[in-house]
Amino acid sequence: FDEFFGRRSRRGPGRRRGSDLRYDLKITLEEAFSGAEKTVTLEKHQPCSTCKGSGMKPGSAPATCPECGGTGNLRYQQGFFAISRTCHRCAGRGRIIKELCPKCRGSGFELVEKKLEVRIPKGVESGSILRLAGEGEPGEPGAVPGDLHVIIFIEEHPIFQRQGTELLCEIPISFPKAALGAELEVQALDGPVRLKIPAGTQTGKVFKLKGKGMPSLNGHRGDLHIRIFVEVPEKLNAKSRELIEKLAQQEKPENYPLSEAFLNRTKKTQA
Structure with missing residues (x-):
């Protein structure tokens, strides 16, 4: 109401905080x-x-704003009311710069x-x-x-995928290692660790190394999950082919329970 009744506020224009x-x-x-x-x-x-x-140019001084007379406000009479507004020329400061700084041009x-x-x-x-x-x-x-x-x-990592504090990676192993079992050296983010692969490990088997994942901001450490996939050789020499053919001749259905279970489900579906 002070503006409407012509009373100028004592509080000057608020100084604006810098932008983020x-x-x-x-x-x-x-x-x-x-x-x-x-x-x-x-x-x-x-x-x-x-x-x-x-x-301002160094050595110069600001001048009184000629628009508002140094008050920083302009008053307008509208009927019975007097309205006070911030001076547009000096932005409420009451002073203007007549000689601009040559470097920043007054900014x-x-x-x-x-x-x-x-x-x-x-x-x-x-x-x-x-x-x-x-x-x-x-x-x-x-x-x-x-x-x-x-x-x-x-940035995307060439080995690990991250889900919160959990880390995931896939490791290929050969068919003999999957069939016979093996001990692998796995590289975690804080150094190598030993991972024991039991005989008969299948593609898709996941092993969890507790406490080998990412830390959280509060100090908790997640786990490292290692998914195995069995890599089949694309090329075989004569000796390797001969050994695998001998192995194939000795195969029994009970040695492949997953394949046998799948065939049984297929037969039931067809029936």
Whole structure:
């Protein structure tokens, strides 16, 4: 109501906070596992080094706004009411710049390249936002700057797939190892581990290595899930072919329970 009755508010126009900035940062799965320190380079505004953010030519002084007479407000009479509005020429400051800074042309800011250190915590996920307070754009004189929001994107890994704190991978093994059993050395993110493959392991069998997955932000460690698939040789030499043919001659249905069960289901369907 103060504006309608011609009473000017004592409170001046609010100083606007600086805008926030966004930076997309790609990291590896290994960096997300162990944590990392990354240096990011971005362009941002900062107070002009010549005029120190005033927008005025060094050595000059601001002049009283001729539009509002230095009050920062303009009053309009509408019938019985007097309305006060912020002066459009000086934006409520009551002063104007007559001699502009030759470097920033009166804006008070200059564009610079800045390097910042970003700490990547262990267990960070794609889409996580790291906030660097005060590293955004500067605000109006006397106002706080904005923040820098660093968005994390984890690059696709050639071996592991991630689901939260769980890691999955597929490992090929030969037919003899699947049939006879074997002990494999599997590379986890924090080093090699031994995995025992029992005799008769089938394609699709999943083994779980507890505590070998990704860490969470609160310190919990997920599991590593290893899916086996049996690789059949594409080319055979004469000796290998001879041995496999001998094996085929000794095959019995009870040695292949999955195949036998499938044939029985097929027979029931046809019946």
